[in-house]
Amino acid sequence: MKKLMIALIATAAVAGAAQAQDTGKAYVGAAAATSKNSTLDSNKADGKLFGGYKFNEQLGVEAGWTNHHKTDVGPRGSTEGYGTYVAAKYTVPVNEQVGVYGKVGVSHNERKMTNNLGQRFKNDDTSGYGALGVEYKLNQNTALVAEYERYGKTKDFGARANVWSAGVKYGF
Numbered sequence: 001m002k003k004l005m006i007a008l009i010a011t012a013a014v015a016g017a018a019q020a021q022d023t024g025k026a027y028v029g030a031a032a033a034t035s036k037n038s039t040l041d042s043n044k045a046d047g048k049l050f051g052g053y054k055f056n057e058q059l060g061v062e063a064g065w066t067n068h069h070k071t072d073v074g075p076r077g078s079t080e081g082y083g084t085y086v087a088a089k090y091t092v093p094v095n096e097q098v099g100v101y102g103k104v105g106v107s108h109n110e111r112k113m114t115n116n117l118g119q120r121f122k123n124d125d126t127s128g129y130g131a132l133g134v135e136y137k138l139n140q141n142t143a144l145v146a147e148y149e150r151y152g153k154t155k156d157f158g159a160r161a162n163v164w165s166a167g168v169k170y171g172f
Contacts, residue, residue, distance in 0.1 A: 025054045029145065031167025033066050048165050052089065060089040062103060066151070066163060068111070081111035083151040083163070085129040096137070103131040107151045127152030141171045 033048040050064030068081040087105025094100060107129035113121045133147025146166040 024056070025171045027052055027054070027169050027171040029167055029169030031145065031165040033149075033163050033165035035068070035163040048163075048167065050169075054089075054091075054171075057093060058091055060091070062087055062089050062105075066149075066165070077113060077115035079111060079113045081109065083107055083109040085149075085151065087129055087131070091135070098137075099135045101131075101133050101135065101147075103129070103133075103149075105129045109151050125153055135169075143169050143171075145169055 028051040029049070031048040031050070032045050034045045046067045048064060048066040050062055052060050052062030054060040063086045064084065066083045068079075068083070085103075085105055085107040087103040089101055089103045091099045091101040105128075106126065108124070108126045110122070110124040112123075115121075129149070129151060131147050131149040133145055136144045138144065144166070145168070147164075149163040149165065151163060
């Protein structure tokens with residue numbers, strides 16, 4: 001979580017400095033995210049928050065946090081966790097309203113499992129991050145986004161590394 005906060009502060013600082021020069025555009029967004037739970041082999045919807053800065057129409061940087069709420073896994077107990085990322089983003093405009101993009105960066109992920117005996121297990125890793133997505137501009141500042149993300153390595157328990165999300169972003 002500390003790494004995400006540092007990344008968001010750095011992004012905001014860069015965005016603020018660049019906006020003073022009247023170049024680029026900062027944005028924030030929220031999305032519904034879903035991934036399968038490795039322990040239960042079922043999908044669950046969670047939330048995602050992200051923010052970034054576009055240096056120009058193609059290049060940008062983005063940081064985000066995806067929550068994996070507590071999930072009851074029956075007689076085995078429960079799992080919970082989160083994933084964070086910082087990534088470079090490259091967008092290819094298809095037309096005036098639609099763009100496709102890819103992101104490459106680093107993610108930090110944490111998963112916790114508590115069994116019915118009260119034992120706690122924790123797994124965390126810092127590894128690669130990648131995403132492919134599409135954006136549909138509703139107007140000058142607002143866009144709908146949908147993407148597939150990969151948060152590092154395959155997980156032993158809790159939410160899997162593959163995440164699908166759909167949401168909205170607002171540019172300043």
